[in-house]
């Protein structure tokens with residue numbers, strides 16, 4: 558039976574909720590364990606399908622993976638015995654993050670094959686920056702029939718200067734990992750600066766690598782012979798935290814997010830404060846206070862970090878749908894990331910999408926309806942809309958939401974929402 562989320566809207570959100578590690582940190586770190594010659598123990602990891610799929614792919618390569626402690630967030634990975642270099646098959650096509658394995662596999666084995674992530678339909682999410690960067694480190698690439706075959710003539714990557722044409726998060730991470738075992742120094746310029754990049758660099762350094770400058774647009778990696786194992790706790794998920802912050806702003810109430818880092822959410826804090834919401838906290842917790850009467854913050858554009866995150870754009874749109882006045886969202890990162898606008902309209906929202914802009918005229922109340930999750934964050938936005946709507950909302954295709962939220966229903970119920 559297809560899973561659905563059913564929400565009776567109109568409750569305030571009160572109480573506290575613990576935020577686990579960031580999906581977008583854990584996924585590249587899991588790929589990076591391919592470089593480690595000892596057991597890696599990751600803590601506070603969410604039990605979500607994207608991470609389970611990545612672990613399954615690691616297992617298929619020969620890694621020993623233990624998820625006995627996953628309920629409390631512990632995962633143990635030992636990649637010593639990895640002996641396969643082809644990342645193909647259904648799971649690879651299903652999760653885009655399988656591309657992260659290319660850099661680590663090629664730098665460890667001098668060869669590797671990966672299916673084009675997401676099958677052949679990568680259209681608006683290309684991987685040319687990943688591949689151009691690997692070529693600059695001496696990798697020969699044959700990209701045909703949805704298979705990317707990589708080889709290195711000498712067996713060893715050689716450090717070099719890579720200038721990214723765009724600060725792609727995934728490409729920066731992939732190339733950082735590839736450079737870890739390359740001979741000599743690699744300099745990545747125009748690198749992405751997201752907190753997850755800094756986290757990956759911290760992981761690499763904790764396991765014996767040498768990465769400097771992560772968090773700035775120039776990252777310098779000095780090659781080493783190998784990484785060791787050890788313990789690591791990835792950073793908290795700023796998108797999950799941001800989703801619940803927006804939920805509290807919309808519904809009214811007071812919510813405390815334990816373990817969340819406000820330093821990673823400066824752009825959202827600014828927007829929420831403009832709408833009249835109180836946001837307080839530090840690197841270990843966030844408190845949001847709202848009376849539920851929001852005023853338009855004007856125009857918001859998604860940008861690379863530290864700008865407003867594209868992964869919070871859908872949730873923000875749900876909020877602006879019930880925010881007094883006219884607001885504009887400009888989506889600069891991805892071309893077709895407005896499918897939730899149509900679903901919000903089914904609930905009475907007044908939204909016009911023109912190219913990469915959405916013009917949102919706030920209505921007093923949304924009305925519960927049957928709506929779809931078309932993607933992970935768009936799905937979360939529909940849940941938030943349901944919380945703030947009059948009546949019952951039913952969200953279908955919940956499996957998208959489960960890719961990135963361990964227990965969105967339990968978390969929100971714990972905050973007083975009527976949701977099942």
Ligand code: UD1
Pocket residue numbers: 580581582584654681682683684685686687688723724725726727728749753867868890891892
């Ligand atoms: C990561 C995040 C994702 C987030 C995105 C932007 C993970 C697992 N996912 O995705 O949640 O929405 O950052 O913050 O961390 N591009 C190219 N060529 C490439 C790579 C990217 O043109 O080779 C373009 C993309 O089409 C997009 C832009 O660059 O327009 C940003 O993409 P990128 O930063 O690479 O996003 P991801 O790493 O895929």
